[in-house]
Structures are given as C-alpha cells and as structure tokens.
Amino acid sequence: MTESATTLRTDPGNGLADVRRWRRFGPVKLSDHALMLAAGGGLLFLYTPILVLIIFSFNDNRVTTLPLRGFTLVWYERALTNGDMLAAILNSFYVGISAVVLCLLIGVPSAFALDRFDFPGKALFRRFALLPITLPGLITGIAMLNMFRAMGMDLSLMTVILGHGTALTAVVITQVFARLQRFNRNVEEASSDLGAKPWQTFFFVTLPNIRSAIIGTSLLSFTLSFDEIPVTFFLIGRENTLPMYIYSTIRRGITPEINAIGTLIVVGSLVLILLSVYLLMKEDE
Amino acid sequence: MRQSQRRRLAMFGVVSGPLLWMIAFLFIPYAVMFAYSFYSRQFPAIIPDFQAGNYLTLVTDPQYYQVLLRTLKIAVLVSLAALVIAYPLTYYLVFKIKSVRLRSVLYIAVIVPLWVSYLLRAYTWKTILGSEGVLNSFLIWTGIIDEPASIFLYSQFAMVIVLTYIYIPFLVMPVYTALEKIPRNLIEASKDLGVGHWQTFLKITLPLSVPGILAGMTFTFCLTMGDFVAPFLVGGPDGLMIANVVQVQFGTAFNWPLGSALSIVMLVIVLAIITASDRFERAGRLDLG
Numbered sequence: 001m002t003e004s005a006t007t008l009r010t011d012p013g014n015g016l017a018d019v020r021r022w023r024r025f026g027p028v029k030l031s032d033h034a035l036m037l038a039a040g041g042g043l044l045f046l047y048t049p050i051l052v053l054i055i056f057s058f059n060d061n062r063v064t065t066l067p068l069r070g071f072t073l074v075w076y077e078r079a080l081t082n083g084d085m086l087a088a089i090l091n092s093f094y095v096g097i098s099a100v101v102l103c104l105l106i107g108v109p110s111a112f113a114l115d116r117f118d119f120p121g122k123a124l125f126r127r128f129a130l131l132p133i134t135l136p137g138l139i140t141g142i143a144m145l146n147m148f149r150a151m152g153m154d155l156s157l158m159t160v161i162l163g164h165g166t167a168l169t170a171v172v173i174t175q176v177f178a179r180l181q182r183f184n185r186n187v188e189e190a191s192s193d194l195g196a197k198p199w200q201t202f203f204f205v206t207l208p209n210i211r212s213a214i215i216g217t218s219l220l221s222f223t224l225s226f227d228e229i230p231v232t233f234f235l236i237g238r239e240n241t242l243p244m245y246i247y248s249t250i251r252r253g254i255t256p257e258i259n260a261i262g263t264l265i266v267v268g269s270l271v272l273i274l275l276s277v278y279l280l281m282k283e284d285e
Numbered sequence: 286m287r288q289s290q291r292r293r294l295a296m297f298g299v300v301s302g303p304l305l306w307m308i309a310f311l312f313i314p315y316a317v318m319f320a321y322s323f324y325s326r327q328f329p330a331i332i333p334d335f336q337a338g339n340y341l342t343l344v345t346d347p348q349y350y351q352v353l354l355r356t357l358k359i360a361v362l363v364s365l366a367a368l369v370i371a372y373p374l375t376y377y378l379v380f381k382i383k384s385v386r387l388r389s390v391l392y393i394a395v396i397v398p399l400w401v402s403y404l405l406r407a408y409t410w411k412t413i414l415g416s417e418g419v420l421n422s423f424l425i426w427t428g429i430i431d432e433p434a435s436i437f438l439y440s441q442f443a444m445v446i447v448l449t450y451i452y453i454p455f456l457v458m459p460v461y462t463a464l465e466k467i468p469r470n471l472i473e474a475s476k477d478l479g480v481g482h483w484q485t486f487l488k489i490t491l492p493l494s495v496p497g498i499l500a501g502m503t504f505t506f507c508l509t510m511g512d513f514v515a516p517f518l519v520g521g522p523d524g525l526m527i528a529n530v531v532q533v534q535f536g537t538a539f540n541w542p543l544g545s546a547l548s549i550v551m552l553v554i555v556l557a558i559i560t561a562s563d564r565f566e567r568a569g570r571l572d573l574g
Contacts, residue, residue: 031482032381039377042370043391046398046453052419053409064412066422110303117296125300128307134504134559135552136511138528142535142548143314146321149541166310198295220400227402229514234535243404250408250518254415262405269401277393 050266057259064254075260085261088245095160095241096225100218102165107172108214114173115180133170137230140167145234155237163231168221175220175280179213216279219272227269315552322546331541339546349530349547356527359444360509364456364502366449371456371501376490379464392461399454404514410447411518414438439521447515452508456501463497464490496566503562507555527551 056064060072079085110129114122132140144163145155153159187209191201207214229243236244242265246258323335343349374395382388398406413419414437421433437443467490475485513528520526527547534544 035373035377035381038370038373039381042374042453043395045370045450046395049406049409049413049450050398050401052413053405056412056419063417064415064419066419066426106303106306109299113296113300113303117300119296119300125304125307128311129303131311134507135555136508136528138511138513138531139548139552139555140311140314142531142544143318144310145535146541146545147310147314147317150317162310166306169306198291223400227404229404230511233513233532243402246404246408247514250411254408254412258405258408259412262402262408265402266405270397273397273400274393277397 053259053266054263056256057263059256062256064256064259075256076264079257079260079264082257084240085242085245085257088240088242091157091239092226092242095157095164096222098161099164099168099225100222102161103169103172103221104214104218106165107169107217108176110169111173111176111180114177129173130170132167133174137167137228138234141231141234144231148235155235157237157239157241159235159237160232160241163235164225164228167228167231168224171221171224172217175217176210176213179210179280183209212279212282216276216282219276219279223269223272223276227265318545318548321542322549324542324545326540326542328539339543340550342543343546343550352525352530353527353550355441355523355525356510359441359448359526360506362445363448363452363509364505366445367453367456367505368498368502370449371453372460372498375457375460375464379461392457395457396454403451406451407447407515407518410443410450411438414443414446414519438519439524441520441524443519443521444515444524444526447519448509448512451515452505455504455508456498459497459500459504460494461497463494467493499562499566503558506558510551510555 052064055068057075058071058073059068060070060074061068110125113119114126114129119125141163144159144166148155148159183206188201188205191205192198196204227243228241229247232241232244233247240248242261246261249255249258320333321331322339323337324331324333325336325338326332343353378388378391378395382391411418415421416433416435416438418438420437421430424430425433471489471493472485475489476482480488511528513526513532516524516526516529520529528551531544531547531551534540534547538544
C-alpha cells in the first residue's frame with residue numbers, strides 16, 4: 001500500500017491523473033478480483049470434501065491419507081458384498097418409497113387446500129404443516145418417539161416411515177403449492193364449462209399440469225428420506241437404514257468402504273436431485 | 286346454493302385427511318412431549334406426577350445451561366461464518382456473471398450439495414481433519430509442518446467448519462433471492478450521482494439484502510441448534526451440544542422427562558428466533574415501501 005503510494009508520487013506530472021484513475025478503476029478491479037477469488041474459494045470449499053470422499057474410495061490404502069497409493073476397486077467390492085450394508089440399503093429403499101407415498105397422499109391435498117380453499121384456521125394449518133422444515137429434525141423425532149411409547153407401539157421400520165412421512169410432507173407441500181400458484185386456472189374453468197365434473201377436472205386437467213412438480217418433489221423427498229438421520233435415530237427399531245448403519249460404523253472407526261458406498265450414494269443423490277430440480281423448474285404443457 | 290354446499294363438501298374431503306394426519310402425528314406428539322417434560326424419572330420407571338423439577342434442573346445445574354450457552358455460541362459462529370463465505374459468492378453470481386444460463390448453472394451447483402447426504406458430507410471432514418487425515422498429510426507432504434497437528438479434529442473449531450460447510454447453501458438461497466430483487470437502476474442512480482462503489486454497496490445493496498441475510502442466518506442458526514451428528518463426528522470432549530445431551534437422555538441416561546424438557550426449551554428458542562426474524566424481515570420490507 002505505502003509502496004504504491006510512493007511510486008505514484010515520484011512522477012508528479014501524471015501522478016494526479018494516476019491517482020484519479022486508480023480511484024475510479026483501481027479499487028473496482030481490485031475488489032472485482034477479490035470478489036472472484038472469494039466466490040471461487042466458496043465453490044472450492046463446497047466441492048473439495050465431496051471430491052475427497054470420491055477420490056479416496058478408489059485409493060489403495062486402508063488409511064485416508066496423502067500421497068495417493070494407486071487405484072483399486074476393492075472398497076467397492078467389500079461394500080457391495082457386506083451383508084449388513086446390503087440389508088440396510090434395502091431397508092432404506094423400502095422406507096424411502098413408503099415415505100414418499102405417504103408424503104404425496106398428505107402433501108398434495110394439503111397444497112391443494114392451501115391454494116384453493118379458504119377455511120377456518122388456514123393460517124394455523126399452514127404454520128403447523130410447515131413446522132417440520134423449520135424445526136430441527138430431532139424435535140420431531142423425539143415428539144413422535146414419546147407418542148409411540150405412550151401408545152405402547154414398538155419401534156420398527158414402520159415408525160421410521162411414519163416419522164419420515166411427517167417430517168418430509170412439508171417439502172412436498174411447499175413445492176406443489178408453488179406450482180399450483182403458477183398454474184393457469186382458466187384451463188380448469190374451461191374444463192368445468194365444458195361439463196366436466198370437479199373430480200374429472202382434477203384428474204384430467206389439474207393433475208397432468210402439476211405432474212412434473214409431483215415427480216420432482218417425490219425424487220427430492222426420496223433422496224432426503226434415504227439420507228435422513230435426526231428423525232430416524234429416535235424411531236428406529238432393530239433393523240437399520242443405510243445412514244444409521246453408516247453412523248454406527250463410523251463410531252467404530254473410518255474405513256474406505258464408507259467412501260465407496262458414500263460415493264455411490266452421493267452420485268445417486270446428485271442424479272436424482274438434478275433431475276428433480278429440472279422437473280420442478282420445468283413448465284408442463 | 287347447492288353448488289356452494291358441494292364445494293364445501295369437496296373442501297372438507299380434501300382438508301380432512303391432511304388435518305387428521307397433522308393432529309395425529311404433529312400436534313399430539315408435541316403435546317405428549319410437553320406432558321412428558323413435567324413427569325419425573327424414578328428409576329426404572331417414569332412417573333406422571335406433573336412437576337416442574339426438570340425445568341428447575343435445567344436452570345440450576347450448570348452442566349445443562351453451559352451446554353446450552355455453548356450451543357448458542359457455536360450456532361452464532363456458524364451463522365456468521367456461513368454468511369462470510371456465502372455473501373461474496375452470491376453477490377458474485379448475481380452481479381458479476383452476465384450470462385443467465387451460466388448463472389443458473391452455478392446457482393444450482395451451489396445449492397445441490399444441500400440435499401446430498403448430510404452424513405457423508407460430515408463424515409468426509411473427519412477423513413480430512415484427522416491426525417492421519419488429508420489436511421495433515423498434505424501439510425507434511427508439502428513440508429509446511431513436520432508432525433501431524435491434532436488440533437484440527439475433535440474441537441469446536443472442527444465443528445464450526447463442518448457445520449458452516451453444511452449450511453452455506455441455506456444462506457445462499459435467500460440472499461440470492463434478495464439480491465436479485467434489487468432494482469438495477471437504483472444502483473445505477475447511486476453511481477450516476479457520484480457515489481463510490483463501496484458507498485453504493487454499503488448504502489443500497491447491503492441494506493436491501495438484509496431480509497435475505499436474516500432469513501438465511503435464522504435457518505442456519507436453528508439447524509445448528511438441533512444438530513447432533515457433527516459434534517458426534519468431529520466435536521471433541523468440549524464439543525458436546527444441546528442435541529447430544531438430549532440424545533443421551535433418550536439413550537443411556539434413560540431420562541425421557543428431562544430430555545423432553547430440554548427439547549421443549551430448544552423448541553421455544555427456535556420458535557422465538559423464527560418469529561423475531563420474521564418480524565424484522567417484515568419491518569424491513571415496510572421500510573422499503
């Protein structure tokens with residue numbers, strides 16, 4: 001800083017102009033570069049850990065340490081022949097699919113009601129329905145645990161499904177609601193003017209129009225359920241879901257097997273999420 | 286007349302299902318949890334004797350309020366750190382990238398990690414920060430340090446890094462929306478009037494993005510409050526957070542009433558913060574006219 005100030009002063013003729021130019025453009029360029037650096041750094045920060053996870057799933061070393069030792073698929077082989085892990089993966093699919101069905105059954109009518117109807121207590125209904133997104137998942141988990149125990153219900157994958165259904169419905173509601181708000185209602189009026197019954201209008205006009213939002217939000221809810229921990233932790237019985245299995249394995253120590261299965265999950269999630277983002281942003285015919 | 290009746294019937298049909306579900310699986314569980322928080326544990330049983338002893342314990346036993354204070358501290362640090370990283374990134378996306386397509390691609394790239402396995406993104410930090418981890422071995426490899434440093438993992442520092450990393454997208458989303466909404470001619474007007482870039486930023490852009498900042502920090506704060514995975518993975522002995530204490534009450538300590546009381550305290554704090562930030566946001570919006 002001081003150095004540049006002194007060099008400017010050595011040439012008094014152009015000095016003033018230089019100072020002025022520096023004032024006008026210098027800081028802008030400087031801050032532009034700093035900004036770009038900060039933005040690049042931010043992106044790097046977001047993606048380096050994911051890259052580390054992936055790279056070490058192929059590294060021929062039990063310990064995740066540098067330098068890299070060589071390429072291997074042994075961690076994938078071990079992960080995919082690990083019986084406990086496979087059972088956990090199957091459980092996660094079962095939970096995820098069931099939870100998505102539940103979320104749709106509750107979420108789509110909720111979004112519809114919020115968009116179309118005025119009913120007493122609507123504001124309260126909205127608040128309550130969206131509560132699980134804003135509250136830490138663990139509170140939802142504990143509240144449901146207390147209730148299940150008070151009812152004398154045993155914990156199992158069933159209770160996990162109910163938990164995920166409750167926690168993730170809010171995701172479906174917000175996204176389907178957003179799509180309904182953008183939806184051109186004239187089409188529905190035209191349908192009923194042409195003599196369609198309300199249910200016909202719903203199934204043949206409204207539903208096809210929000211189809212991509214529903215598929216998109218299903219994919220997203222599935223991904224979230226597949227990775228869910230805070231609610232699952234409290235509602236799980238004897239059978240593990242995949243994240244709970246990984247959670248209990250990490251407790252015992254790190255192994256690159258986790259990187260291998262983790263890479264598969266991350267890549268799978270990325271594909272599902274990108275697809276879901278695409279579907280949620282897409283406009284239906 | 287018949288039509289309005291039919292409409293009411295349809296409305297009833299659509300609303301009643303979700304309503305019943307929410308009563309059964311949201312309202313009643315919260316109510317049961319609230320009731321539990323007044324029970325007491327007389328090992329091995331839980332007695333429904335309705336007393337405020339659990340709350341009294343939380344206020345008087347330093348073990349509990351210290352953890353609560355630590356959790357609040359970590360949550361503040363995480364929200365600030367996430368803001369410091371997310372703001373320039375978002376600003377750059379909105380104001381410096383001219384191509385709409387590139388901007389939305391980058392935006393999605395920033396947001397997508399949010400939905401990618403939380404557990405694995407936290408786990409990978411354990412492999413990065415560990416004493417034989419990627420960071421240490423990199424530093425030794427390049428000759429910056431001679432011996433692995435053990436300060437990275439199992440500390441509050443590690444927790445703040447991991448949680449910041451996880452919650453950055455939560456800040457980017459609302460800040461992006463706020464920045465995008467700022468009318469460009471406002472900024473141009475300010476520049477035309479000879480106000481410098483920094484002043485324009487401080488007097489126009491920054492104040493107008495406050496609602497987004499507030500919303501993002503609220504999200505981050507509340508989610509950090511309820512996190513027990515990051516402390517479990519990378520937090521040290523002094524890294525226990527309130528959610529871990531709750532978790533222990535429902536596990537080994539087997540003190541559900543106390544755990545429920547703690548959850549209610551968390552719930553109240555989170556709801557208070559959300560309500561306050563909502564008010565602020567609305568007040569801010571009114572200011573803009």
